[in-house]
Amino acid sequence: MKKKLSIFSLVLAFILVLSACASGSGSSSGSSASSSSGTQKKTLRVVDDATYAPFEYMDKGKIVGFDVDILNALSKETGYKVQLANVGWDPVFVELKNKTADMSISAITINSQRKQTYDFSVPYFLSTNKILVKKNSNIKSGADLKGKVIAVQTATTGQAAVEKIVGQNNPNVKKFKTINLAIMELLNGGADAVVADNTVIEEYAKNNPGQNLKVIMDKKAFAPEFYGLMYPKGSNLRSVFDKAINTLYANGTYTKIYQKWFKASPDVNELKAQQK
Ligand code: ARG
Numbered sequence: 001m002k003k004k005l006s007i008f009s010l011v012l013a014f015i016l017v018l019s020a021c022a023s024g025s026g027s028s029s030g031s032s033a034s035s036s037s038g039t040q041k042k043t044l045r046v047v048d049d050a051t052y053a054p055f056e057y058m059d060k061g062k063i064v065g066f067d068v069d070i071l072n073a074l075s076k077e078t079g080y081k082v083q084l085a086n087v088g089w090d091p092v093f094v095e096l097k098n099k100t101a102d103m104s105i106s107a108i109t110i111n112s113q114r115k116q117t118y119d120f121s122v123p124y125f126l127s128t129n130k131i132l133v134k135k136n137s138n139i140k141s142g143a144d145l146k147g148k149v150i151a152v153q154t155a156t157t158g159q160a161a162v163e164k165i166v167g168q169n170n171p172n173v174k175k176f177k178t179i180n181l182a183i184m185e186l187l188n189g190g191a192d193a194v195v196a197d198n199t200v201i202e203e204y205a206k207n208n209p210g211q212n213l214k215v216i217m218d219k220k221a222f223a224p225e226f227y228g229l230m231y232p233k234g235s236n237l238r239s240v241f242d243k244a245i246n247t248l249y250a251n252g253t254y255t256k257i258y259q260k261w262f263k264a265s266p267d268v269n270e271l272k273a274q275q276k
Contacts, residue, residue, distance in 0.1 A: 043081040044237070046071060047095050048106040050086035051178040054203050054261050055107040058086065066261040067105045070124060073253050074229075077244035080237075089177070090155060092230075093118075099232040103241075107197060109157045110228040119235055122242050123226030123274045124254075126267070129161045131216040132186065132194040132201040139193055142221025149174060151182035151191035158195040161222055187211060197225075199262070226274055246272075 048067065050056040056065040063086055075082045082103075087095060092108075095101035096118055109127065110120045133139050139148060142165050150166070152159040154175040162173055174191055176182040179200060185191040194201060198215070205213040229245075231238055248254040249268050258266040 041078075041080050043083050044102040045100070046082045046084045046103045046105060047087045047092050047101040048084060048104060049089040049092055049178070051089075051180055052107050052197075052200055054199065056086075056105070066125075066257065067107060069257045069260070070248070070254070071105050073248055073257065074241055074244045077247055078240050080240075089153065093155075096230055096232045102231070102235070103237060104230045106230075107200075107227050108230050109225040111157065111225075114230070117233065119231040119233055119238055120228035121231075121238060122245055123228055123271050124245055125227040126270060127197045127199060127225045127227060128217075128219075129158050129195050129222040129225070130198040130201060131218065132183065132196070132205065132213055133192065133216060134186070135212040135214050137192065137214075140216060142218040145193060145195070148172065148192040149190070151176060151185040151194045153177070153179045153182055153196060156196065157225055158197065162195045165221060186213075195222075226271070 048056045048063065050058050050063045050065070052065075054065055055067045056063055058064075063084055068084065071082055071084065074080075085101075087101075089106070092101075092104045092106055096104055107125070107127070108114075108120075110123060114120070131139060131142070131145070139145065142161075145162060145165050147166075149172050150162050151174045152162055154177060156179075159173065159175060163170065166172060174182070174185060176185065179194070179196050182191070182194045182196070183201075183204060186194050198217070202215050205211075205215050229241060245254075248257075249272060254268065255266055258264070
């Protein structure tokens with residue numbers, strides 16, 4: 001009886017070991033398939049509106065700018081090849097909504113309204129809206145925009161900020177497809193002011209001294225904004241690229257690219273503090 005029992009338990013133990021082996025090999029082959037080490041990562045379709053110097057603009061047929069350098073550094077860091085396409089501002093949003101593109105980098109402000117439809121990276125740039133006017137203008141603040149004609153790029157935070165001051169659907173707000181068309185309207189006398197991201201209009205005023213323009217800041221009227229990479233909702237690229245952005249912060253690559261374009265040093269700690 002005793003002997004019989006021990007043989008039985010031996011057989012039972014053998015079966016248990018066998019089944020453990022089987023399930024073990026099963027799960028290990030599963031995990032090696034999902035990690036797919038060594039396989040080629042797909043080339044990402046990245047879209048932008050390359051009419052927004054110095055972030056993204058066309059130069060001798062090529063898209064260049066601060067964002068483009070950041071994108072290339074991220075591509076190197078993550079191992080994802082990228083194919084950047086200049087599609088225009090509205091199509092950027094359409095493509096990501098329809099998931100015909102994987103990502104956008106286009107000086108896009110992260111805000112709660114956009115977050116309902118899209119995902120964003122951690123912030124990579126601090127911006128704010130400012131007012132571009134002719135030097136002899138009597139506009140000195142956001143409040144002074146009331147009753148004036150203001151040109152903006154359609155569907156930007158600049159448009160939203162102006163409408164907050166002068167009211168939505170106010171016919172005095174002239175909306176243009178690109179910021180350059182909005183600036184032309186100011187130069188031609190069709191508008192009294194342009195409201196847009198500070199870096200873009202400051203750069204324009206500096207590079208075109210003959211046009212007698214000045215830039216007005218109003219911290220009460222225009223809040224700080226942060227740019228992020230934008231993805232279709234639920235994109236699994238987010239964590240990979242967030243990690244890479246933090247690597248560029250840590251290893252000095254971000255600072256180098258920033259200094260190249262803006263001849264100043266970024267406040268990396270301020271950007272990182274936004275990640276909470
Ligand atoms: N930062 C502003 C926004 O998100 C304007 C960005 C416009 N970018 C561009 N590439 N045209 O609304």
